Amino acid sequence: MNEGKKVYLFSEGNAGMKKLLGGKGANLAEMTRLGLPVPPGFVVTTEACNDYYRQGEVLTEELKKEIFTALEKLQEATGKKLGADDNPLLLSVRSGAYFSMPGMMDTILNLGLNEVTVEALASATGNRVFALDCYRRFIQMYGDVVMKIEHSNFEEILHEVMADYKVHKSQELPVEGWAKVVAGYKQMVMAKSGEPFPEDPAEQLLNAVKAVFASWNNQRAIVYRRLNQIPDDLGTAVNVQAMVFGNLGEDSGTGVAFTRNPSTGEKELYGEYLFNAQGEDVVAGIRTPLPIAALNDSMPEIYQQFKAICHTLEQHYRDMQDIEFTIEKKKLYILQTRTGKRTAAAAVKIAVDQVAEGICSREEALLRVDANQVEQLLHHQIDPAAKLEPLAKGLPASPGAAVGGVVFDANVAQERGERGEKVILVRAETTPDDIHGIVAAQGILTSRGGMTSHAAVVARGMGKPCVSGCEAIKIDYATRSFQVGECVIKEGEIITIDGSSGNVFFGEVPLISPRLSGEFNRLLGWADEVRRLKVRTNADTPADARKAVEFGAEGIGLCRTEHMFFEQDRLPLVQEMILAETTAERQSALDKLLPVQEGDFVQILREMKGKPVTIRLLDPPLHEFLPNQEELAVEIALLKERGEKGVALQDKEYLLKKVRALAEFNPMLGHRGCRLGLAFPEIYRMQVRAICQAVVTLIKEGLEVFPEIMIPLVGHYRELEEMRRMVLEEGGQVMAETGVRFNYTVGTMIELPRACVTAGRIAEHADFFSFGTNDLTQTTFGFSRDDAEGKFLPLYLEQKILPENPFVVLDQEGVGALIKQAVSAGRAARPELKVGICGEHGGEPRSISFCHRAGLDYVSCSPFRVPVARLAAAQAVLLEREGNAELSRGSV
């Protein structure tokens, strides 16, 4: 590679140059190298893009020179000349970044057309309508992308001319009509922009390159990168390629296909094409295309050639490919190949199948499945036992079932989604501008577009159910409703969509819990052989525990005892305990709670027999169990106003007094965790006794149980020292009373910065540490999650103050540094210290990778994240072997 070189011919590059040439460019080069039918072209590098921004958004003279040199060679290769009045060269100018960002950046096709070349094209193709259609498409794209003229301005002119000619489809316009459209476009551009549409193809080319560079930083690209955790400083390359035309008549066409089914993973050519169309028509989902197999009927030799190329590419790249092609007058061209995006189910099946086929190794297979995505496989499905009549049926574009109220607008979807409502976004088709609505919705339903339409691709990427091309539904945006036959569904009414079958149902349909598929189980089995981290689950109920074990959990990392307190039948007892005036009164309430808690522990420990169960003693501040202060105050004021004086008022006044006394300015930093245990040791003693008595019961049943008693919110070793003493004392008493000896350990949550900094001293009193990264993130950042996520965190992500939400992805630089410090000091003080994590990060792949590198013994996460964690833990090992800290994001 030449250091300063900023433009590469396809024939000069290869697949390894993705960083420099972008994914699309590198693969075009690679395919050229493989001798596949790729129209010739060149790539302006991502380096050039970064230069462009560094120079203040201008193209350097050197770059322009390089571009024109490459253009010369392209002209030589094609034997055509840009701007020539005879058989002129036309170009496609497309973006192509390191990571694929489909539809996010800009593209200009048919570049090089002007008043002269349009005529040359007409005579070269013998098709003036075609030439004029190409020209008006070019003016529209260039006008939109380079000159920033609203799309609707073009639409208007087209519709006016169509009205003049009284036609309903643009295809029916006569050649004069097209000429009028072109003229109308050019006049409008002049009027809107104050300058004429450029005639000079060189000027067109340079402006198009600039516009593609600029599109790297358009709003939707920025949002997409944030969503997909793609760095902002990679830049995009620009692919300049000789145009081929899929819209030269019925012996031409264009399409996209996957080498395997991206939804199920089945080994079958899977895709769609449109006769007489340009590529954007397929992707945009405006016309519903034909399945790829239909090509076998119309052009069998082309179909066979394409199938062979697909096989070649899959073998060459050793992974499923997503291929764009165009047929120009019965000649096949490959315009792009890339590793195909797929659903989690497909990813799993393809990886496992390809291992069987000898295409890739188990390790590669493990790395090929996006751990973040596999949780989808565990989403709910429609109960197959339910007898249901679908309202309509569309394409099964992204699997899984979703239930929600109908909305017709991305903004409304976002608004309601933020309020916690579940919505289904229903659109004729979606565009990149709808992304925020898709993010907010439970699922997507479109009336147009195929399996590779925007909605389908994006929904699969996000793991959201999608039914596309459901042409039976007629959407009326004006009345905010859609109609199916005689049935009218209005905004807000509930529907269920099943992205696995394509069915749409009215109302909420019964769903069932998913199970692990055979392939997925096999993959996770391989993961289990590779990973070092153990995977536990956070579960407070026997049902959750059972589910998690089914998913492979090796223990419970966090059993929250307060969730048991909140249950309806216990809350009055808990309140009685809190409102107690004396220790004796409190003890009496605790005596009633003891058998209830003991029963809880018997159940959960029995469910987890043979596996460790970490039980955290009471954590939340007591006022969480009492009524709302403001509401009580209002109630009392009103009772008084009404002249009330009875016992009811006095009771409420007493309650308010108590609520006030317990109220805190910052409950998150208040009287909770072990601070409660120190102030009200009788509460903790009751819990420890309940655990120990449960253990005795189970031992008598002949079961092996491994309880680990966890003290929350320790910041100073003295807190743990005291609490440990109390636990051992109570445990000893139960042993003495029952004559049964049992083993248990005592450890602590590490969830305060001080605990991390002084972990060495704390470890002296702990059998284990479990990082509570939710609270640790709150205190390390000084962020109250409840407040931050509703107030300033969205702004922080928006303005890129933070690279991501630290409550979702562990902040390695800050929180992670404290964790490493704690692990190392803790182990130094007590080498056998068991160390895990039980914050939500324990189920997030990048955080799991960090936990692996930090030397933790286990991660613990919600039951549905257990398979995610098993896979991510294996990936962490494989990446470490490769010397990579983290998996690259998304496929390219």
Added chain:
Amino acid sequence: MNEGKKVYLFSEGNAGMKKLLGGKGANLAEMTRLGLPVPPGFVVTTEACNDYYRQGEVLTEELKKEIFTALEKLQEATGKKLGADDNPLLLSVRSGAYFSMPGMMDTILNLGLNEVTVEALASATGNRVFALDCYRRFIQMYGDVVMKIEHSNFEEILHEVMADYKVHKSQELPVEGWAKVVAGYKQMVMAKSGEPFPEDPAEQLLNAVKAVFASWNNQRAIVYRRLNQIPDDLGTAVNVQAMVFGNLGEDSGTGVAFTRNPSTGEKELYGEYLFNAQGEDVVAGIRTPLPIAALNDSMPEIYQQFKAICHTLEQHYRDMQDIEFTIEKKKLYILQTRTGKRTAAAAVKIAVDQVAEGICSREEALLRVDANQVEQLLHHQIDPAAKLEPLAKGLPASPGAAVGGVVFDANVAQERGERGEKVILVRAETTPDDIHGIVAAQGILTSRGGMTSHAAVVARGMGKPCVSGCEAIKIDYATRSFQVGECVIKEGEIITIDGSSGNVFFGEVPLISPRLSGEFNRLLGWADEVRRLKVRTNADTPADARKAVEFGAEGIGLCRTEHMFFEQDRLPLVQEMILAETTAERQSALDKLLPVQEGDFVQILREMKGKPVTIRLLDPPLHEFLPNQEELAVEIALLKERGEKGVALQDKEYLLKKVRALAEFNPMLGHRGCRLGLAFPEIYRMQVRAICQAVVTLIKEGLEVFPEIMIPLVGHYRELEEMRRMVLEEGGQVMAETGVRFNYTVGTMIELPRACVTAGRIAEHADFFSFGTNDLTQTTFGFSRDDAEGKFLPLYLEQKILPENPFVVLDQEGVGALIKQAVSAGRAARPELKVGICGEHGGEPRSISFCHRAGLDYVSCSPFRVPVARLAAAQAVLLEREGNAELSRGSV
């Protein structure tokens, strides 16, 4: 020293053995070595005490043997034998720890008396009344200390016998009366304890030693240690010494004296004595003693001998001494010497005088003044210009003026003190049981007791004003009032006491701000020459700034702009800004605030001309400026109940909606600090503009000003990067508009754990760091100060979970570790980084010492703490030179 040796004769020890022998024992040994008249004795070591606790509170056989061996030698030295029926040896058994804990532990005098020896004592002294009085005192002390029999049981018997004999003073009892008292005591002891009072002097001795050991852990000793930050594991020694008797008649007596005035520091013998009394009578404050000078009249040769000994001891110990003495039949004995406790004023004067006298060096002088205590010198005094008629006059026992409501009971004092009320504790005398009340009170007034009474000593130690021995007031506990002449003052009524003059006034008297005395100024001048840390002040107003400069502040380390926002005339503008619906509305409110803030900055910067001023931009969450949510809700509910429908209701409803929207679960961790600046940059821009325009105004006046703009609550470098860009932009605009160039720096508070952990990256964007240790302590511990101090922190201190309140004394192990990490990473990234502290710890001596060692450039504290900080900063340098991390606590 012999490793295993647990008992030392006085003649075997010296002053350097304080750790082992306790302060009292080591000094008795030293005085013995100096040839001073010390009754012979021996010391059971602190090691023996620790052994005692380790062994489960028993005396080992080895120890008993050592005690009896020492006793043998003592008998040889005195020629008397314990328990002998002829001229028997009597012993005093006294506690003596490393740090003096006056009155906290137990003492037993006259040990060795029984039915036989009491008669021997009677014939040896020829005074049977004396012998019986000694015996009944011994029974009482032993009964109280060893056998735990309530004091009142003895009092009752004494009063019964006195009634029988119809006498009003015990001195008037005839010899048979005393015999009856003794008999009555012994019967009562038998009845109460179920065992006879021990006759065996050896048993008495061992039990007394055990009782003294046990008193190390009595409640008041524990409280005292906590208050004085004395470690719990030091243990106490026991001093066993031949008795001498100050109560052998009018040619006997006992007293205590300081070699200089402990209240003012004047060089004069200062003390008191009582004829015909035992030591406890003076200290307990039950009889009002005579001034020491009176001894010159009654026994001039003894007075001269004593004066000479005082001089010897002061020269020997090179510091002011507090000496206990007894005269037995015209023979002087010295029973104790120790470095005398003194008021801050006296400490300063003595230190400065002793430098002048050549007794100690400047460095020693600096180390001798307790930095924590000197703030007292800056407490308010009664305005000398006020014409006042005192209600009564007592002894000026501890200087300073205090105003408060009268209370008569330590518990009431504590209760009201905790509610924030200012109280004066009024007692006939105080005892160690009253300590919690003294802590809670503003000042102490007693009707009995001298300058060395319990109240006086304790109050001086705490720097609280005290008037003692104010005999004009007649206290009636039953009616909770006191009377002076005809005037009756009831509980709760306000009085003012002046501990400098001894005056007591009715009502609240005008007070004036204090100034630095000449000596104090001189001492601080020496401190300034020694210290490396700069001392700044936290000041929000020109008046505070002026005061601080007077006290030596070298700049402002924290000027909080929000305090300006809370002022009455600005609050409506601030609320208008907050309630603004649009940025334009907000801007309009800000435009009105701008000139107001600019005026503030002009004033404060002018006051601090030539010195740096760190101005922190808005920090608190916006809802702090709005009305209370609950109150509003109640108000609205009531308005509605009353059928109100007007604009007033709507306005309130709107306000409530806004208050609710801004309300936070954990405001401490919420939308505040730079999070506000990022969300509402227009607010910060206004503040920056106000600062810059103020700077321009002052530059035009020809003044030099050094503003430092501080961004609060930064946790991620990107926050600071953005805010810094904004500040520089706004500053640049003001320069451009005014054509005036000026210098300023931009830095950040470091008050979040994440900021400490990532300080290197933050430093890239900061000219300075200022540790906000209040918030840093909150987040590092996960303690909300507002909640913790009212809820669990008292319990934590009580149960010794924490050694001290981390909001008062910096937690070096946790918070300090983060600070060190931040300083080192910050300086590594930016070597010229200026680093200071502006939390409250910046005025606390031990925390200042830490800041010195951590390499900070300055500390900043409240104006009245500036002299404290100047002294503490110098002490930190001196201690570092000596290789000590911290000043030992208190004097010994």
